[in-house]
Amino acid sequence: MVKCRLQRWVFLLVFFFTVFINFSNGHEISLGTKLELIHRHGRNLHNEVQPTSQLERLTQLLQSDTVRINAISQKLSLNHRRRTSTNRRNVQEGTSIYNLACTNGTRIHNLNVSGEMSMNSGADFGTGQYFVHFEVGSPVQKLLLIADTGSDLTWMNCKYRCRGGDKCKRSLNKGGTFQADISSSFRTLPCSSRMCRVKLADLFSLARCPSAKDPCAYDYRYNDGSSALGLFAKEKVTFTLTDGRKARLHNVLVGCSESTNGPSLQIADGIMGLGYSNYSFALRAAKKFGGKFSYCLVDHLSSNNVSSYLIFGSHNDTSLKLNKIRYTELVLGVLPTFYALNIRGISIGGTMLDIPHEVWDVNGLGGTILDSGTSLTSLVPPAYEPVMAALKKSLSNFSNLNLDIGQLQYCFNSTGFDESLVPRLIFHFEDGARFRPAVKSYVIDVDVGVKCLGFVLANWPGPSVIGNIMQQNYFWEFDIKNSRLGFGSSTCI
Incomplete structure (x- = not known):
């Protein structure tokens, strides 16, 4: 009888620790x-009032983006760029909670x-x-x-x-x-x-x-x-x-x-x-x-x-389906609180655009961040102008509608449009990795029969921002421990 009770208590304890796992400082798992x-x-x-049309929806996102981009520019103005590699080490050491x-x-081990x-x-x-x-x-x-x-x-x-x-x-x-x-x-x-x-x-x-x-x-x-x-x-x-x-x-x-x-x-x-x-x-x-x-x-x-x-943790234990993951350096601690990237340039249709190096220099006046809170991708003028020019050239057969939709500067009648008409845009990283977003992520739907080039101007000097529409249908892994960014195309479901 005593043995039976003991077994029941052991079972209950094991069950309890299986259902509720409690964290304490200092153990990585x-x-x-x-x-x-x-x-x-x-x-x-x-109870938020939802937009009644795609145009109204995009207008709301543009209003949000305008404030967001201005906020990022202010935060990363020259007199606020005070973090160094020493700060980066302090951040990592100060939060060592593995x-x-x-x-x-x-201790609990091997819980995959x-x-x-x-x-x-x-x-x-x-x-x-x-x-x-x-x-x-x-x-x-x-x-x-x-x-x-x-x-x-x-x-x-x-x-x-x-x-x-x-x-x-x-x-x-x-x-x-x-x-x-x-x-x-x-x-x-x-x-x-x-x-x-x-x-x-x-x-x-x-x-x-x-x-x-x-x-x-x-x-x-x-x-x-x-x-x-x-x-x-x-x-x-x-x-x-x-x-x-x-x-x-x-x-x-x-x-x-x-x-x-x-x-x-x-x-x-x-x-x-x-x-x-x-x-x-x-x-x-x-x-x-x-x-x-x-x-x-x-x-x-x-x-x-x-x-x-x-x-949080490994995506391998989830039901997420994605294609081959590529990796590039995740620049931490240089542009305060943001996740920055070392970009070498942008190509369109296989041709590298003539964009000055300082546009991408995270240690200088420019840089690029990956941001979940901004919808559209913003580029500083030395990058924005050649990107827009190259894409407009491929759309010259479509009527420019001259619409007034916030910062979107080029919208067209999309009747007869096919994505194959648009040369592919690729972000090239310094270490050789390449990010190739879908055409629908930068030639975006605005209304029935209307599409726009989904780029807006960022302030210069300042960073460019890869927004969440450009990131859609991609998996993004922020590997803070190893200072690298993983990404791969996915349906995300």
Whole structure:
């Protein structure tokens, strides 16, 4: 009888540790998670009014892009390019969190699972275009965050020290706002700490500190005028692994935003910071899952029920189907928080365009970044002009409609159009890798019988941006540990 009871207890313990895997600092593992990505116009998110036509849809994206591109240019202006290779090492060393352990401290090995977060895209003006479901706190509260590769801080709409009694508890099930008082794992950072005064200064921590134990506050500002005012805290994040099990990541830096303002912050419950910086969620989660994260974006005109995914860990453990993956260097820490690339040039129809080298120089006045939060690809004038000229030449038999659609400068009557008429555009990287986007990613549908060349002007000096429409139907793996970018064509489903 005693033996039977002992066996039952052993079974329960094994079951418990199988279902819930808890993370602690210092252990790298092969586990991963996959989250669904929701496109802004893919579903009716938070009762957002959806565009009634493709033209209206594109107009909204252009408005968002205009602010986004200006924000990137401001952020990367010459007086802000202060990060060096030393900063890069500090970022990597400061977030060395490769260990996984059970609650009893036992190491777990050889768990060949990846994790995914479904990802859908959102109505931002300067933050990001895709939404991701986020499970945080104890007990778990579910929120919808904008996944932004250009942001540092992960924050959510939040109520702290709620004094509504049962009203606070009832609001837990309503969603949209994180109830900090209900979470037993929520821990604020003291304003007197060095972390608040020094380390979080780049995340807009405030100098005010009424008493040593008061929480560290922030006033996070975006270049479109939006802002989030709140408190820094450590919290627990829960993942669903690809084999169905649950995993928890402890002591994740989050922002509890009690007040927000601005158009970019009205639709989601907050921002998931996926930029390259010490305290971004991307580095914290990716390094728990083998030092990498990835996403694959379905065609932006796909039907509403088609999803893409944000993956932390190996894509090999997912159902994702893709062609041969190519790799190129991922330039980290030079253009602050952004993921930069070493591009050698652009060819169209097999001919390299005459574009000055300084346009692509990430250590000089130019450079190129890969950004999930910008829809259209922006090129600085010395690159934009030859690209547009070469593509217009192939479309000379189609009527130029001279439409006024934001920054799109060339739209045409697409009656009789065939993609084979357009010479293929290729991005060439310094190390020999080549990215060959589909024609539909740069000759884009605007309305019935109308197509436009999907490039907009970026500010010079400044970086060019490869936007998410150019990235569609490709898998992109950000291998932070090895400073490389993997990419391969895919249906993303």
